Amino acid sequence: MSINEYMSNKHRECDDVFSQAENFVAEDKWDEAHKHWQQFHGELEEHLTMEEAVLFPKFEQATGMTEGPTSVMRMEHAQMRALCDKLANAALAKNKEAYLGLSETLMILMQQHNMKEEQMLYPMTDRVLGDSGPVIQAMENHDS
Amino acid sequence: MNLDGLSFENIPKFTTPLRFFATAPIFGLLASLLLIMPDVWLSRWQPQFIAMTHLFTLGFIAMIMFGALIQILPVLGGVGLPNVDKTAPIIHALFVGGVALFPLNFLFPSEWSVLASLFPLITAIGALVVCITWVLFKTNKGNVSIRAIRLALMSLFVTVISGVIQLSSYYYTDAMGLLQAVFQGKDLTNLHMAWGVLGWVVILIMGVSFQVIPMFHVTPDFKQGIKQWLPAIQFSLLVGMTTGIMYKLSIMVWLSMVFTGIVLLVYAYSGLGLLAHRKRKVPDSTVNFWKLAFSALIISIAVFCIASILPLIGLGHRAAEAQLLAVTVFIAGFVMSVILGMLIKIAPFLAYLHLQQSAMNCFQAMSALPNMHELLAPNLGKWLFKTYTITLPVLCIVPLVHELSVLAGLLLVSVFLQLLILQWKTWQVYNSAQQNVDALVEKHGVMNFDQF
Ligand SMILES: [Fe+2]
Numbered sequence: 001m002s003i004n005e006y007m008s009n010k011h012r013e014c015d016d017v018f019s020q021a022e023n024f025v026a027e028d029k030w031d032e033a034h035k036h037w038q039q040f041h042g043e044l045e046e047h048l049t050m051e052e053a054v055l056f057p058k059f060e061q062a063t064g065m066t067e068g069p070t071s072v073m074r075m076e077h078a079q080m081r082a083l084c085d086k087l088a089n090a091a092l093a094k095n096k097e098a099y100l101g102l103s104e105t106l107m108i109l110m111q112q113h114n115m116k117e118e119q120m121l122y123p124m125t126d127r128v129l130g131d132s133g134p135v136i137q138a139m140e141n142h143d144s
Numbered sequence: 145m146n147l148d149g150l151s152f153e154n155i156p157k158f159t160t161p162l163r164f165f166a167t168a169p170i171f172g173l174l175a176s177l178l179l180i181m182p183d184v185w186l187s188r189w190q191p192q193f194i195a196m197t198h199l200f201t202l203g204f205i206a207m208i209m210f211g212a213l214i215q216i217l218p219v220l221g222g223v224g225l226p227n228v229d230k231t232a233p234i235i236h237a238l239f240v241g242g243v244a245l246f247p248l249n250f251l252f253p254s255e256w257s258v259l260a261s262l263f264p265l266i267t268a269i270g271a272l273v274v275c276i277t278w279v280l281f282k283t284n285k286g287n288v289s290i291r292a293i294r295l296a297l298m299s300l301f302v303t304v305i306s307g308v309i310q311l312s313s314y315y316y317t318d319a320m321g322l323l324q325a326v327f328q329g330k331d332l333t334n335l336h337m338a339w340g341v342l343g344w345v346v347i348l349i350m351g352v353s354f355q356v357i358p359m360f361h362v363t364p365d366f367k368q369g370i371k372q373w374l375p376a377i378q379f380s381l382l383v384g385m386t387t388g389i390m391y392k393l394s395i396m397v398w399l400s401m402v403f404t405g406i407v408l409l410v411y412a413y414s415g416l417g418l419l420a421h422r423k424r425k426v427p428d429s430t431v432n433f434w435k436l437a438f439s440a441l442i443i444s445i446a447v448f449c450i451a452s453i454l455p456l457i458g459l460g461h462r463a464a465e466a467q468l469l470a471v472t473v474f475i476a477g478f479v480m481s482v483i484l485g486m487l488i489k490i491a492p493f494l495a496y497l498h499l500q501q502s503a504m505n506c507f508q509a510m511s512a513l514p515n516m517h518e519l520l521a522p523n524l525g526k527w528l529f530k531t532y533t534i535t536l537p538v539l540c541i542v543p544l545v546h547e548l549s550v551l552a553g554l555l556l557v558s559v560f561l562q563l564l565i566l567q568w569k570t571w572q573v574y575n576s577a578q579q580n581v582d583a584l585v586e587k588h589g590v591m592n593f594d595q596f
Contacts, residue, residue, distance in 0.1 A: 015362050019423040026426045079500055082510040100426060101517030107424070108493050108516065109500075111359040119287060 003055070003132045004122035006139075010047050011114045017043060018110075022103045030094050037091045041084055048077045050139045055125065058135060062128040069121055076113045080106065155218050156228040158498040158574065163236050164211025165491060166567050171203025171243060172560040178247075179542075180553035191250035198250075201340065201475075202265075203243040208483050209348060210239070210272060213293070215494065216352065217279055225275050239268035249311060258311055269304055273297055292351025292375040299343025299382065306336040331389050341474070342404060343382050347375045349482055350411060353434075360489060361431055363418040370414055378407050405445045412441040429525035433485025436533070440477025444470050468543040476539045484532060484563070491567055492519035495574040502581050509584040514577050524566050531559055 021036035056070040083106045090099040129135055178196040214232050218224035225231055242265030248257040280294055310332050354371045357363055365371075381400045388396030415438045419431060451466035496519060503509035535555035542552045 016423060019362055019425075023425040075504060079504075079510065082507070086511065097517070098515075101515035104426075104516040105496060107362070108360060108489075109496075111362075112497075115355070115359060 001132065001136065002122075002126045003129070003135055004118060004126055006132070006136050007051075007055075007122050008114075008118050011118065014040060014043050014047060014110075018103070018107065022100070022107075025091075025096055025099050025103070028096065030091075034091055037087070041088065044080070044084065048080070050142055052077065054139045054142050055135065058129060059121070059125045063124075069116075069124075073113070073117065073121065076109070080109060080113065083109065155497070155501075156214060156224065156232065158494055160229050160232045161211040161215040161494060162491070162567070162571070163233065164207050164214070165487060166564070166571075167236070167240055168204045168207040168211075169560040169563040169567075171199050171207065172563070173557060175199040175204065176553045176556035176560060179556065180550050191253070195247035195250040198246050199243065202246065205345065205479060205483065207239065207243070208487065209345070210235075212352070212486065212490065213272075213276060213348075215490070217276065217293075225279060231271070231275065235268045235271050238264040238271075242266075242268060262308060262311065266304065266308065269300070273301060288371040288375075289351040289355045292347055292354070295375050295379045296344050296348035296351065299339050299347060299379065302386075303336060303340040303344055306332055306339065310336065335386055335389060337471075338385060339382060341471075341479075343379065345479055346408070347378055349479070350375050350378070352486075353415065353482075356486070357415065357418055357434065361419065361428065361434075362423045364421050366414060366418065370410065374407060374411055378404065381407065405448065408441055408445055412438040412445075427522070427526075429522070429529045430485040430489045432529050433481045433488075433532075436529075436536075437478045437481035437485070440473055440481060440536070444473035444477060447473055465543055469540060472540050472543055477536055481532070481536075484528060484559075487563065488520060488525040488528060488566065491570050492516050495519050495570050499574065499577050499581060502578065503585065506581075506585045506588055508588045509581045512577075512580055512584055514573055519573050520566060520570050524562070524569070528559065528562050528566065531555070531562060535559055 017036055017040040021033050021040055024030070024033035024036060052074060056073065060066045060070055083102060087099065087102045087106060090102055125135075126132060175196050178192060178199065181192070214225060214228060242261050242263070245257065245261035246265065249261060276297060277294070280290060280297075354366050358365050381404045385397055385400035385404075388394065388398075388400060416435065419435055419438075422431065447466060448470040451463050451470055454460060454463040454466055493516065496513070496516060499513050500510070503513055535552070535558075538548055538555055539552045542549050
């Protein structure tokens with residue numbers, strides 16, 4: 001499996017849980033919503049850390065680009081985290097309107113970010129790193 | 145490997161695409177007013193009709209597609225137009241001038257109107273096509289959407305050329321005599337329409353939708369075969385149709401048309417299929433617009449089939465009306481719905497993206513950003529969709545019942561006014577949020593994320 005395939009699958013998994021949480025909020029089912037929101041939040045954080053701690057450094061090492069695409073990606077991760085904080089508050093306060101406005105924003109932001117990674121960054125990483133096995137292994141072993 | 149192509153920061157300023165999106169409804173309004181004017185369908189209807197359709201196709205449809213292209217290229221291909229915030233406004237100004245003067249060719253035709261309108265129009269479109277083609281050659285990836293955009297631009301090129309030939313042939317008969325000998329009567333008009341609508345517009349929508357539907361609406365992906373082949377097949381069918389017309393091979397024209405219908409049906413069904421498997425269940429007007437668009441596409445093909453059968457059952461005299469109906473359902477039902485749905489999503493999203501850029505690295509500013517729904521209240525989108533579901537059927541009956549054109553025009557006026565108001569509101573929220581963000585960044589300064 002290439003890094004691109006592996007990471008893209010992770011993105012899809014996150015999307016699924018995220019949508020489930022949002023659907024429950026829309027139906028005012030806050031208990032389930034909360035459960036799924038927390039699951040999503042955990043999975044997303046794990047994914048972001050995996051990239052920042054393992055994948056990006058490997059890319060930067062191989063290409064010598066530290067100020068390039070990965071720095072933009074790190075910045076976008078910070079923005080996603082800021083939105084997640086607000087979403088967590090909205091979920092706690094059971095504020096449906098705020099939650100749906102924020103989740104729409106995070107969704108689009110996340111999809112845009114994922115698209116850049118899946119179409120540019122991951123394929124490039126696959127090309128510069130060659131063998132994807134050890135990298136995927138390192139990401140799986142990484143404790144976030 | 146081309147690492148230079150990897151820049152994610154080449155995103156144009158908010159005002160750059162917004163000027164295209166904000167001027168488009170104004171041309172939409174002008175076109176609607178022409179529809180309301182009493183003699184559109186009378187003896188002199190043809191020039192006015194052509195003026196109206198071009199105000200709409202150039203001023204509204206093309207205007208928005210150019211704005212969207214300028215915005216989407218850096219994200220899809222990683223490379224934007226050279227110096228986009230300076231070049232795009234010039235292109236925009238020329239295009240606005242050209243479109244505004246264009247109706248003169250039909251309302252008060254003269255050699256001068258051709259020169260005055262075509263010069264800015266062709267300069268604008270030419271500059272855009274050259275710039276974008278240059279950009280597309282620079283990107284290192286043959287992504288499916290990028291490939292579709294290339295084909296769409298080639299189709300736009302053919303559309304412009306065939307249009308220019310027609311317009312100039314009225315005045316410069318000698319030079320155009322040769323070309324006219326190849327094409328007969330309405331042939332060139334038909335080719336112009338086919339390349340414009342089935343090439344430039346449809347292939348561009350296809351390419352963008354492959355990316356945007358799964359991304360914004362969290363649906364499964366389009367099937368790989370569809371993404372890979374549909375735009376190219378559509379393009380080859382247009383080439384086939386053109387060859388058939390040039391060499392008077394009616395069987396070839398006929399086959400190309402049948403297969404175009406099949407391609408469009410496949411596209412519409414797979415689009416509807418994706419939306420049916422959408423994972424997010426929250427109401428979304430853009431999703432409704434997409435569903436409306438794909439359904440209208442299917443209906444328009446059905447109407448076109450009926451129009452082709454009419455002569456065989458002795459109703460040939462109604463065929464022209466039925467064809468006009470099919471085209472109206474196609475443009476107003478499919479193309480226009482796609483555009484409306486995209487606009488209500490893209491305007492608040494871009495506003496957000498830019499606010500976020502300026503809030504970058506300041507935690508206080510980042511938490512003060514308005515969300516998507518604050519930038520555009522979902523209710524406004526809902527209203528637009530409701531108005532349009534009423535407007536569309538009225539508009540589609542107009543080719544059959546001309547008396548309804550005033551009502552259709554008024555409804556369209558309200559649709560375009562809503563578009564203007566909606567964008568104006570987003571702009572206001574954006575502006576005050578921008579001031580807020582600047583003040584917060586000033587007050588708290590930026591922090592370093594490496595600390596985390
Ligand atoms: Fe990421």
